[in-house]
Amino acid sequence: MKRSIVLLALLVVFTTLAPAQDKTQAAEQAAQAWLRFVDSGDYSQSWVEASSLFKAAVTEQDWVRKVSAVRQPLGALISRKLKSATPATQLPGAPDGHYVVIQYETSFANKKSAIETVTPMLDKDGQWRVSGYLIK
Secondary structure (H helix, E strand, O other): HHHHHHHHHHHHHHHHHHHHHHHHHHHHHHHHHHHHHHHHHHHHHHHHHOOOHHHHHHHHHHHHHHHHHHHHHHHOEEEEEEEEEEEOOOOOOOOOOOEEEEEEEEEEEEEEEEEEEEEEEEEOOOOOEEEEEOOO
8 A cells, every 4th residue: 555655656746747857858959959040140040930029029130239249259159068947937027938947057269157048938839939048
């Protein structure tokens, strides 16, 4: 009896964790794909591939101007290591939804140590797309 209760409890834990892990993994893949555009300097395509929330907040022209001003002085990407990936349903200044706040420890040619925060969200069409990007 005790053994079956423990097995049932473990089954419940694993079935609840699996969807969260799948969600986080899908969001991480979307973030990495999006970052490839930013890393290569294809800022227009990064805007095209961003979430509807992102596009509603900034025009393509403004995005290209702003991200160029921040990324180009940093130089080429040297390394990027996943630091954390935290699912969230509420974020300051954003509508409720499904988000994953991903942080990377990043090194650029002209900035050896930075923290990049990329926030994919589950967009209206059911695809994970980046809704926010920040470098500190």
